[in-house]
Amino acid sequence: MPATIQVQSPQRPVGIVTGSSRGIGRAIALALARAGYDVTVNYHSRRDAAEEVVSEIEKLGGRAIAVAADVATSTGRDALTQATLASFGHLNLLVNNAGITSPGRKDLLEATEASFDTVFATNLKGPFFLAQQCAREMIELRSRGVIERGTIVNVSSISAYAASTNRADYCMAKAAMQMMTWLLADRLAGDNILVYEVCPGVISSDMTAPVKEKYDKLFAEGLTPIRRWGEPEEVADAVVMLASGVLRYSTGQRIDVDGGFHIRRV
Numbered sequence: 127m128p129a130t131i132q133v134q135s136p137q138r139p140v141g142i143v144t145g146s147s148r149g150i151g152r153a154i155a156l157a158l159a160r161a162g163y164d165v166t167v168n169y170h171s172r173r174d175a176a177e178e179v180v181s182e183i184e185k186l187g188g189r190a191i192a193v194a195a196d197v198a199t200s201t202g203r204d205a206l207t208q209a210t211l212a213s214f215g216h217l218n219l220l221v222n223n224a225g226i227t228s229p230g231r232k233d234l235l236e237a238t239e240a241s242f243d244t245v246f247a248t249n250l251k252g253p254f255f256l257a258q259q260c261a262r263e264m265i266e267l268r269s270r271g272v273i274e275r276g277t278i279v280n281v282s283s284i285s286a287y288a289a290s291t292n293r294a295d296y297c298m299a300k301a302a303m304q305m306m307t308w309l310l311a312d313r314l315a316g317d318n319i320l321v322y323e324v325c326p327g328v329i330s331s332d333m334t335a336p337v338k339e340k341y342d343k344l345f346a347e348g349l350t351p352i353r354r355w356g357e358p359e360e361v362a363d364a365v366v367m368l369a370s371g372v373l374r375y376s377t378g379q380r381i382d383v384d385g386g387f388h389i390r391r392v
């Protein structure tokens with residue numbers, strides 16, 4: 127039977143979206159709620175913003191909780207999964223979205239170990255161990271017949287393959303996310319957990335606000351076949367599509383949401 131974008135489930139599916147107080151994660155949380163999900167809205171420091179997302183979801187008829195957690199830490203990751211299970215009783219989806227840019231955007235020759243450690247802990251170590259933890263929970267829930275399948279979506283970046291020498295740590299961490307996605311996809315397929323990478327291009331958010339002028343100019347010059355900024359909602363729609371199970375014979379797949387940036391052109 128073909129899957130549809132709207133989630134069909136006897137119980138409301140539940141998703142954790144890391145870094146969903148603002149930007150792309152916020153749009154993902156709201157789009158999932160519109161598709162019938164209950165959502166754990168994770169934030170790092172902006173509690174006010176996370177609570178606003180929770181109230182938007184409630185207005186849409188969904189349930190949501192705001193959970194403060196630094197995904198770079200094991201205590202933060204434990205808090206996220208435990209709060210989700212305590213509030214909703216199960217878990218169907220993890221979206222590893224939280225991420226930070228390279229602090230100070232320093233040239234490669236000036237890059238510091240402190241920046242490397244922070245970026246790798248937040249953008250790679252955290253997502254990997256949170257995926258491990260959520261996968262264990264999903265396997266256990268599935269063994270008890272509570273859920274039928276699970277989905278993990280990792281939000282990477284065009285920086286995984288497009289070099290920016292003032293953000294080396296960010297680029298390297300995002301590049302590693304592709305192998306992380308493949309490893310998880312390989313290991314978890316037998317447990318009916320499908321794993322995907324969503325690869326955004328240049329998207330309007332607080333993260334890219336400081337480089338707005340630079341990219342306005344690059345878009346006007348034809349940086350991408352679709353000559354404009356991407357919107358957080360456009361990334362969110364890709365996540366909802368993947369979570370729907372419509373691509374049920376695909377796993378480890380990368381979905382580019384980048385206005386065609388990945389196409390080599392001459």
Ligand code: NAP
Pocket residue numbers: 144145146147148149150151168169170171172173175195196197198223224225226227248281282283284325326327328329330331332333334
């Ligand atoms: P953003 O506007 O800067 O928002 C970042 C979000 O992550 C916020 O909700 C923030 O929480 C949260 N966060 C930051 N550090 C965290 C931590 N240690 N633990 C938990 N949450 C944390 O970023 P964005 O542009 O939406 O980017 C979202 C993801 O897309 C990132 O992985 C980014 O690398 C990726 N991406 C973005 C673009 C782009 O053009 N914007 C392009 C490609 C990929 P608080 O509100 O509490 O600070």
